[in-house]
Amino acid sequence: MVAPAEKSLAGLKHLKSKRYRYMGAVFQGMGLVLLFGQPGWSHGAIATVTRTFAVEASYSSGEPMALAQVVVYSPENPDQPWTTGQTNEAGEFEFSPDAAGNWDVVIRQAGHGATVSVPVATTAVAQGDQQSPAATLISSSEPLASSPLQRWASAGAALWGLVGTVLFFSRGKQS
């Protein structure tokens, strides 16, 4: 890897010192790894670029779901857990899928939690594609209404319906 790198590194040709040449090649090698995200080998250590998916869980109050149990189901075998684990103190959990498809992540703590479906594209697994996929929330403690305004408006409507019932029946009783 060092020899072709030296040839292509035109800007460093004027450097006389072998030491500088060596360092330049190392920098270039690192640059190549960083640019293309390909595996790099050095002194027997293996660094493989993987696509890691992070899932963050929190209660509806905003409190992170710390140390909650997580079970990941692969698309090939949705019945058997692919991996299990725990969220960290910040309610985060990371996993590296090895196949394309919809991965189901179930987070649970004392009967509370959510199920998230993470669609993984083939390119994301093979090339470490940085395009972030849109995860679909299957079920959670989150309401159907997406924005807080929608939520409060619908809750207000439900409350008004109940208060209206009170008024309706009270009126009928008086008349």
Place this chain on the structure above:
Amino acid sequence: MHIPDGFVPPQLCIVGYGLSGLVTWHCLRQVQRHPDPAAQMPKASLLAAAFFVATSIQIPLPPMSLHLVLSGLLGAVLGYYAFLSILIGLFFQALFLGHGGLSTLGVNALIIGIPALVGYGVFNLGRWLPRSLTPAARCGISGFLAGATGMMLAVAIFISLLVFAIPVGFDAATERAALLTLGLAHGPLIIVEGIFTALLVTFLQRTKPELLTGLANEIPHRQSQSERTAHPSGEQLCD
């Protein structure tokens, strides 16, 4: 106290719907036996609104958040109407606030509704309290017992349902420990709910006793129409 969608097996959801359907049918029958079923509607609807709001307010207690259930309170004040009010309140919560879920509506109705009916029974036991106590004290004691029993039973049903429905892949011991912690965390809330119920029931007994007496009129046999119309406002429940 609200089980979200996907947390219990589908079979349990179906059983939950079946059982809560049966309980609803029984409650509607009991309500129909009341001299004037519509007379209790404003109270039932108002308490359904109170239930909707109170059980949506989360009390943060890291690592989890708790909320009141008001089972005993609704049972003590509403009687058989309590289950119906809870069912409506839970439906709105599942639909608008994401509390619980539509598939688990039946299970959740049982978790909160059955303790309400038990709370009603416990509140009625107040008539066996010694006569030497003042009506307010008897009301307060039976109200406290109803509120505390309701909350305790709701927590017990919730936890036992989830303990037996831990899915494959989850560490049962960890989840059991988490559920136990959740149950213990509800300990102070049981007392709070008991006191809250006692205060409200005592207040009603002092200011508007007829709100409580409406339930005392529940007669074990069907009345004739003339009896229904001529029914007096009733004696005080706690006297």
